[in-house]
Amino acid sequence: MTSIKDLAQHLGVSIGTVSRALNDKFDVKPATRERVLKAAAELGYVPNQAGRSLRQGNTGLVGFVLETSSEGMMQGDLFFIRVFDGMQSVLSEYGLHLMVMMSPSSEKSDEYLQKIVGRRLADALVLSSTRRIDPRVNLLADQNIPFVMLGRSQTDRGQPWLDLDFEGMVTDAIERLHARGHRRIALAVPRQELNLRYVMLDTYRTQIERHGLAFDENLVIETAPGDNGGVALAHHIMEMEDRPSAVIFSDPIHPFGLYRGLTEMGLVPGKDLAILGIATRLATVLNPNLTHYRVRLFDLGRRVAQALIHRLPHLNTENPPPVIRERVPFTLVEGDSDLPLE
Amino acid sequence: MTSIKDLAQHLGVSIGTVSRALNDKFDVKPATRERVLKAAAELGYVPNQAGRSLRQGNTGLVGFVLETSSEGMMQGDLFFIRVFDGMQSVLSEYGLHLMVMMSPSSEKSDEYLQKIVGRRLADALVLSSTRRIDPRVNLLADQNIPFVMLGRSQTDRGQPWLDLDFEGMVTDAIERLHARGHRRIALAVPRQELNLRYVMLDTYRTQIERHGLAFDENLVIETAPGDNGGVALAHHIMEMEDRPSAVIFSDPIHPFGLYRGLTEMGLVPGKDLAILGIATRLATVLNPNLTHYRVRLFDLGRRVAQALIHRLPHLNTENPPPVIRERVPFTLVEGDSDLPLE
DNA sequence: GGCCTCACCGTAAACGTTTACGAAAACATG
DNA sequence: CATGTTTTCGTAAACGTTTACGGTGAGGCC
Incomplete structure (x- = not known):
């Protein structure tokens, strides 16, 4: 696997220059930038995420915390894949990836979440199965972890949420x-x-x-x-x-x-x-x-992702970032299951 | 966020000792190990994944490559969540996490996959929507990326697969x-x-x-x-x-x-x-x-995860690792939709 | 006491990036 | 030519880990 060091050696320049060239910094001569980009393409260079994460303190991953409590068929079985799809369509524009995390349900979920955020596995999280009193909100808010709720809670720390209407x-x-x-x-x-x-x-x-x-x-x-x-x-x-x-x-x-x-x-x-x-x-x-x-689940996913992007300091442009709190409306499909009472 | 350095400082020992204590290495006095573990719990220390990844060259993540091609309802909508759930139940035993990756479909998927593996986002992958001729197999096999297919392909590089019967x-x-x-x-x-x-x-x-x-x-x-x-x-x-x-x-x-x-x-x-x-x-x-x-989708997920674990060099004990290639059987549920022809 | 053997611990390098800083080179200005 | 300015680049530190290596001290043995 070729690293930035290999590129530098191959080109006879320093690793600093290579990095600047790849990241479109200003202080690099157009000619050398060309050479670097060309070599990178030839050698199939792709930046190592661990190195980058360590240095800049973010992972490029967005976590979706999914609780699969019940045994039988879940509501989520029909919902989530579509939502994921919508989310990823937005995240991709920012070079982010969606990570689905299977959380144990309810009582153990706080502990689980603490481990996740401690390891810095994700830059931001989406919480689902929101509870009326939801300790996870405080846990994340206290540690300044950006997150969005898919659903609402009475535990209010000013966090953004999206919910169905x-x-x-x-x-x-x-x-x-x-x-x-x-x-x-x-x-x-x-x-x-x-x-x-x-x-x-x-x-x-x-x-x-x-x-x-x-x-x-x-x-x-x-x-x-x-x-x-x-x-x-x-x-x-x-x-x-x-x-x-x-x-x-x-x-x-x-x-x-x-x-x-x-x-x-x-x-x-x-x-x-x-x-x-x-x-x-x-x-x-x-x-x-x-x-x-x-x-429209796909659109819901997109909206969730957008709300999340606003919470990421290194991506957000507006100041202060907008806090999205929205109920997305349903549309009615008429059928024959609610006929007038005779 | 407390790092290993903070712990060391707080205890008056070196970071090396702290690391060894936390990772259950042999050359550390039981008494100091106790102290380290206690301090770690008190300060809420959780190892930073980026640092660890960089050093050891693995991320602790397993990627599931999901292609969401079609517009309408997909087969996967009813399948995958359950499979994920089963996978995670096994992965958790090894400290691994499942990352669901939404891949663009077909023609762009190779390119996408190359980026994923280059960045070293995941230690191993699961491929779905397997095609008769599937270039992704060669791409991964060439680079020695561990993977398992959920489905089969005629492109055979000796990789393990799980499929329904x-x-x-x-x-x-x-x-x-x-x-x-x-x-x-x-x-x-x-x-x-x-x-x-x-x-x-x-x-x-x-x-x-x-x-x-x-x-x-x-x-x-x-x-x-x-x-x-x-x-x-x-x-x-x-x-x-x-x-x-x-x-x-x-x-x-x-x-x-x-x-x-x-x-x-x-x-x-x-x-x-x-x-x-x-x-x-x-x-x-x-x-x-x-x-x-x-x-049983949950069990299928478990089996996929087990097959994947065998591919991870740092987890696999058996040598050489077994290559799982299995068709999991269906069970018949009788109904009235296939009555005898009169 | 001299020596060897352990048990335990500290030091430092390494993983792959990004970036602050300063140096060098190029160029312009007087 | 001396000086100043700008462009371009190299150096090195830092992120948080793990681990090879060497060192220190304690204890045992003669």
């Missing part, structure tokens, strides 16, 4: 269902720790009451992620006394489980229970067609 | 369909360059003839990946003269498209066309139930 989704869904005659609307929420649970719950309560309906906590149902969660949800709802006529959810896998659960019970999705929530294009195979909210 | 899948599927009276069986294959196309095609031809059937190249249908591909496939088949009664596929998204396409035409999956191929647990939502072949 769950408020908008729930608001629109309730509006829509209400207009179609539904009066008892269930809401599927994720487990306690996750911030998303409260975002959905608060919006739900506000909107339910805005429409003059009574808030009933029995209609807020904690649901496990994945298709199993959806199946269980279907059974739970159908066994309720004073049964709701519609359900709203945020996990794109849930509708698959809901459809399966209902079918198992001999019921018809959209007719015996209106179903409305977030999904991906894969949902188009459901029959009857699922009315759902969709988001 | 597509031969077994196609063989079993034909056997099964034949036993149920099907005589004209279509096969969906991916695009030209990919090695998988030929694996499937060869097995198909052999098995078809073994059952005394005539090989008809019209029954081998190149199909775009994703749900769109599945829809198109359904239409294509149903518009054929001398129409097949069954179809075999390898993309886990295809059945979703097939079901949708058939439904659009007013046909019933499993009845008007037998459907049999690879899928994930998400397929359980299809109605009628999809008969399909499944694989």
Whole structure:
């Protein structure tokens, strides 16, 4: 593997000159720069990242912290690859690379994160599975590690975040269902720790009451992620006394489980229970067609990367750097799973 | 950020001693080792990866080269996260981390790969989307970069690979369909360059003839990946003269498209066309139930990581290192999409 | 005490970069 | 020609590790 020293020797100049030539510094004669670049191309020189990192204190890597907690199918299974793709498309413009880190979930995740940042494995991080109280935020903020959250948290250190517009989704869904005659609307929420649970719950309560309906906590149902969660949800709802006529959810896998659960019970999705929530294009195979909210994951990834770039001191031009805090909106895809209540 | 030098200063010993203590070398007094470890824990010392990499010539990172070519839904969307998870579970035991690299597809991918290996970003790589003639194999083999292929290629440099047992899948599927009276069986294959196309095609031809059937190249249908591909496939088949009664596929998204396409035409999956191929647990939502072949992705990831570990000189104990070349078998999940032909 | 053997530890070099600094060369100006 | 200015380049230090090597002191043996 050819190093900068090899180049220097080969050309009869000093390593300093070679480095300056390669990095487009000003104080090098155009002629010698040419020679250096030519030789570099011929010998297939590529700068060693470790050397560079050590000297300049940054690695060129961006870490995406992924928690794969549950056993079954995860929400992320359908989401993340697309987001990664979008992120990388931006990062590439800055010579950065995406590193996906598989973090242990919840209790051990702080410890894991500490090790990661200590070793200086990445210049910046993206946090997902954000919790309502999220110690990771303090951990990173205290050490001045640039990061962006994909999701929100009540632990606020002024960090940037990107999130899907769950408020908008729930608001629109309730509006829509209400207009179609539904009066008892269930809401599927994720487990306690996750911030998303409260975002959905608060919006739900506000909107339910805005429409003059009574808030009933029995209609807020904690649901496990994945298709199993959806199946269980279907059974739970159908066994309720004073049964709701519609359900709203945020996990794109849930509708698959809901459809399966209902079918198992001999019921018809959209007719015996209106179903409305977030999904991906894969949902188009459901029959009857699922009315759902969709988001452009690739673009989301791009936006996350841009927010991250702003946090990197050596790349950011604006001063002070802008703190991006955005909810990216869903678009509605109409189907037949939320027909008017007859 | 505390470095080894800080530790040394704080304890009044030399940096050499500190390093040896931390790395469990033999020539350091137990008492001082204790002191060093205690101080390290107190000051929150974590070794800087760049320094270590530079010195020892390895980065502690394993790269997974992911090509995200197509626009629509990809096969990988349902696959990879699980595989990553399995890989990381093994890599963690060795202090390694997984880095997912988003490679541009096909023509630019060699160039990209060259840059990656030159910068010494990763100690070892996993290649996916393996092509029949795959220049990346030579590129890596020439430079002695350890790598494992997830998939196979005819470009053979003695590298290890892991692949799904597509031969077994196609063989079993034909056997099964034949036993149920099907005589004209279509096969969906991916695009030209990919090695998988030929694996499937060869097995198909052999098995078809073994059952005394005539090989008809019209029954081998190149199909775009994703749900769109599945829809198109359904239409294509149903518009054929001398129409097949069954179809075999390898993309886990295809059945979703097939079901949708058939439904659009007013046909019933499993009845008007037998459907049999690879899928994930998400397929359980299809109605009628999809008969399909499944694989434990997490375990596949673990196996890939193990194969990779064997290639790392500083970790491998056995000499010479074993070259893993395995096809991991599918298990059949019976459903109602391949009913006997009446 | 002289000598050898250990156990333990400090010194310094090396990995491949970037960059502050100063030196040399080239050129212009008086 | 002397001096000043600018352009170009070489030198060397620094980033944080690991490790080969040599040195110091303690202890054992005669």
